Amino acid sequence: MKKILTKVLLLAIFSIALIYPLDLLFSKVIKQSSLAFGEYEVWNDILNSEINAEIAIYGSSRAMMHFNPAILFDSLYLNAYNFGMDGHNLWSQIFRHEQYLIHNPSPKVIIHSADFFTLASKFNGYNNEQFLPYLLWNKNFSQSAYLPMHYSWWDCNIPLLRYRNKGNIILQSFIDLFNTKALRTAGFVGRKWEWNKDFDKAKANMNSYTIKMDSTAIDLFHAYIEECQHKGITVILVNSPVYVEGQKFIDNRDELRAFYNSVADQHNIKYLDYSLHNICNKREYFYNATHLNSRGANAFSSILAKDIKPLIAN
């Protein structure tokens, strides 16, 4: 009996000794991967203070795929970085904004992709895996009020615990080590995809809907704009193109446009609305009803660069 208890104890001690280096290894490998829509690449740039941008682009996947920093640079001669994040979760976007300013010099301008869905979501845990490798090692992540309590105190403080049942991510990250090509370029993801026809198949059975804005998201949005203004950062709200057929399903799109106009007026900032632009009629610029492909993103970025040039001249 003594022998087995000693062995079990030794195995337990050895296991405890292993969890810290294993956590370090897994976190490192995941951070190097292009999983979670390439969010780790952006987080690494932020936390390693590698961003020196005059223009920062914020928003959801539409920000990530519609605004090409290279095109903006070609027209404006200003460095830009795209912080777009999959999922319209304003809290996560604000958290990223906060971390960006902590670790990097402030931008002059923030282009915030404020589309029909931006203020629709409640506080949620979508795409929370992007925070996984940082939780134990960076207290800003584990203690932020902007991140939903998807992970428990134990997850954030006991090494390895948060990786339980996450073997799939770890395995894919190890495989991804052989992939040397980054998913994002200055945060931007250009999809060289053609129209995928899913929308055409689905639209016959789709009903139109009303987007309800969340009051806490609205309050957060106002506070964030005020904070940026306080820091001397110019905020420009941009409603980027959405395919015209897709827009028709949003019943209250005029109301949403009016709301963003009122926000812009209230804070004396610009709201550029491209949802009625001719680009929205060109199916060849989209790969689905709500996202531009790389051809569309480049075309739109050129138009945008021209339009914001006078706004940021000083």
Add this chain to the structure above:
Amino acid sequence: MLFNSLDFAIFLPIVFVLYWFVTARNLKLQNLLIVVASYVFYGWWDWRFLSLILFSTLVDYLVGLGLSKQENLLKRRVLLWTSIGVNLGFLGFFKYYNFFLDNFIEAFSFFGRDISPNSLNIILPVGISFYTFQTLSYSIDVYKRKLEPTRDFVAFAAFVSFFPQLVAGPIERASNLLPQFYARRTFEYSKAVDGLRQILWGLFKKVVIADNAAEFANMFFNSPADYPGSVLFLGAVFFAFQIYGDFSGYSDIAIGTARLFGFSLMQNFAFPYFSRDMAEFWRRWHISLSTWFRDYLYIPLGGSRGSLALKVRNTFIIFVVSGFWHGANWTFIVWGALNALYFLPLLLARKNRTHLGPVAENHILPSLREIWQMGTTFALTVLAWVFFRAEDMAHAMAYLKGIFSTSLFTVPKGAHFVNLSTHPGTVALLIVALSIIEWSGRHHAHALGQCTKWKWPYKYGLYYLIALFIFLFGGQEQTFIYFQF
């Protein structure tokens, strides 16, 4: 209480410490501890059904005592049938009442007589089919004078309710397990270590293989019309590994746990997917149930002796009853009958005992012929599993129709797997890892039995790797499939 739960992870060490450090010197007290622990284990799920176990225990204990005093054949028969009646009565009521009622209603309506349904909302007590059969084996063996009846009620109650195998087997024979409660258990290091190994392997099979494969099988079985034949076939293969990982994993944990307490339970699975024909498969799959039916049903019916018609009848009876034991649904009956059809040609050609030893006994790899034999046997079991998994006959037929369509030969697309939390390649890799370890350990009672003679860095390396896989690749928690039986 589930083996793969935190509750059990706390429960087991507490019982272990009490068993070996507090009650070890007093056999009666140790047995009493097993009864109490087993009742807590079972009551964790629903304490109300403890009364069923207790009643069943009391009846069979008294029947045993009665049989020991009774020489009159008629009275002995009455006692035996009292035990059979009570046990099968409970089983019939809780498991089959609604099935028979619904079928009566359907039969009457077929002949134009509508009768108003009066089905009851009956909860099936977990493990009722297992402990009922276990306790029945006691009454039958005592009746046949193969076993001395016990006067020790605590030992008998511990035998009926022994928590490692209470809810999903192995279904133990009284002649094997009951005497182990009479003798003082001594702690054996090698036995306990092997028990821990078997628990580890059982957890891997349940948590890593079964629970991950379940996600795939569930998705494809839930909407077969949405997928091509090739994907549906893959779904059935995933289910084959789900049910194997789930049930054999449970058995491994049960046997391993029993070994920690100094008990030896019978082997329940012997690498069934390496079988070369269906007869071998049934000698290797759910051995405790197959042998129960063989000893208490097939042989009393005449077994494989007698005329051709008798052989066919007996084979069908044992397989159909075995199917019906699993659940009150026509799908289980068809599953049983299909297996009888698979088995019958071998029996009639006297080839049902061709493969008695492990495959490729003195070789590392199987021959091409053995690969072909294992492949065809596995394919046959996969098709039969469709009936086992389906909700009803219409569902099973729709699924099979989907498999045997022209789309069977199409290549599955990534889009068929998008809503799954685990990459199909990952699950396939895990299944390959399982198959390799099981193959190399096929000469042992369980796959990790092969580690005994390994050098310690390899041995502990493998243990840690398996433990890490259980931690990292645990699928979404699913209850054990066989709990519903």
